[in-house]
Amino acid sequence: MSVRRLADASIQPAAFAFNRENASAAKKWIAKYPKGRQQSAIIPLLMLAQEQDGWVTKAAIESICDMLEMPYIRGLEVATFYTQFQLKPVGTRAHVQVCGTTPCMLRGAGELMDVCRSKINHEQFHTNEDGTLSWEEVECQGTCVNAPMVMIFKDTYEDLTPERLAEIIDEFEAGRGDSVPTGPQIDRFLSAPAGGFTSLTDEKAVLKSTRDRAAKAATPAKAEEAAPVPPSNAGKPKTDAPETSPALKTPSTVKAAPEAEKAVSVAAPKKAAPAKAAKPSLDDRNRPAGIARPASVDDLKLISGVGPKNEKILHELGIFTYAQVASWKKAEREWVDGYLNFHGRIEREDWVKQAKALAKGGVDEYVRVFGKKPV
Structure with missing residues (x-):
């Protein structure tokens, strides 16, 4: 992450004041904290200022610090530390914050940033031509299990693919951002397993009434029907006395041992080795048509995902x-x-689009389409 600084003085407004609605909200926030602790309201007040003007200005920071009777440097420290505060003007319809921490990077955050470079601007904190969209890379946003993810203003969009992020950006650019569902973009409930719940699918297992019925059904009708349980030595201190010796066996355990071993051998068969996915046959009709090696061979390694x-x-x-x-x-x-055993990588990295750009104009056309050089 880059160092966060305030915007240039040339675009900073001379003064700041909350409007009537936000001034009332600011007083309510300050009143929530005990006397002498009003400075704790710095974060919600900075958020109010950002919601009012679209970004946090130097004048807003100083005005809020005056309200809370705290040094300007303390307010500046808070505003520059948290990436939720925008320190310069951002897109009016969407500012996309792409999580670049390890879990998201491992799940494709780099490709999401490429989408932002292509559809918004090659550089972070720069808007598109209409000033409606902007983007930046940020640190962890707390939804690692649903990686990769982005945040647009206050909402998160998770389990993203490059194609889905491109669709979301198009919706915001068209002014339809409110219609885009937030949270996971796949078949997942919040952070539950993808594809649905696999355990505790209802509350029966944890309800007291259900447990009571199960316990009653498991209780023998007559006391004499219950099998005798030998006393446990688990809680006794180890001594030389014969009753605590590990070698001591009760008649019941001696008698049951052969039967137990037989039951284990019957109930626990060996697990079968998982079957490997069959590799497509070379004579499959879906195999792409090949050609004889031409005199001039293209460098296929310029396509992202193709190595030597x-x-x-x-x-x-x-x-x-x-x-x-x-x-x-x-x-x-x-x-x-x-x-190639790629598990969908060709579609995710869009080899066809990359190849079309390289075939049309080489590296220059690739840079024009994707906003970066092929690696």
């Missing part, structure tokens, strides 16, 4: 040019993805 090893495999399949990759249909992409 994968480039060699593609050459073995007769794939040598960007134009071939750019022409793949969905079935062909799925075949190659399965052959």
Whole structure:
């Protein structure tokens, strides 16, 4: 993360004052804290100022510090520490904060930043041409299990793919941001397992009435039907006395041992080894058509996701040019993805779009489309 500083003095307003509604809200926030602790209201008051003007100005920080009787430097420390406070003008319809901490990075946050560079601006904290959109990379936003995620103003959007983030940005740019559902963007309830609950799907297991019925059903009807339980030695101190010796066996345990071993051997069969996914056959009709090695071979490693090893495999399949990759249909992409054991990576990284840009104008066209050089 970069150092956070206030915006240039040339765009800073000369003064700040809360409007009537926010001034009333500020008084209510201050009144929540005991006498002598009013400075604790600094964060909610800065949020009110941001909601009023769209960003936190130097004049707003100083005005709020005067209200709370605290040094300006203390207010500045708070405003520059928390990334929820915008210190310069941001997009009027959406300011996208992309989490760049490790869990999100491992799940594709880098691709989300590429989407922001392509659809908003190549640089952080710069708006698009209309001034409606802006973006930045921030530290952890607290929803690691739903990574990768972004925050737009006060709402979070989780379990994102580059394609889904692009759709969300388009909706905000069109002024329809309120219609976009917040939270997980896949089949997931909050931070529960993806695809639905796997345990405790109802409350029966934890209700007292259910437990009482289960206990009653498990209790023998007559006391004499209950099997005798030998006394436990677990709580006794270890001594040389024979009753605490680990070698001592009661008649019941001696008798039951062979039967127990037999029951274990019957009830616990060996687990079968998981079957590996079948690799697509080379003569499958969905295999992309190959060509003889041309005199001039394109550098397929410029496509994100293709390394030296994968480039060699593609050459073995007769794939040598960007134009071939750019022409793949969905079935062909799925075949190659399965052959490389990529688990959907070809679609996520959009090899076809990358190949089309490289085939059309090389690295320069790639930079124009994606806002960065191929790596």
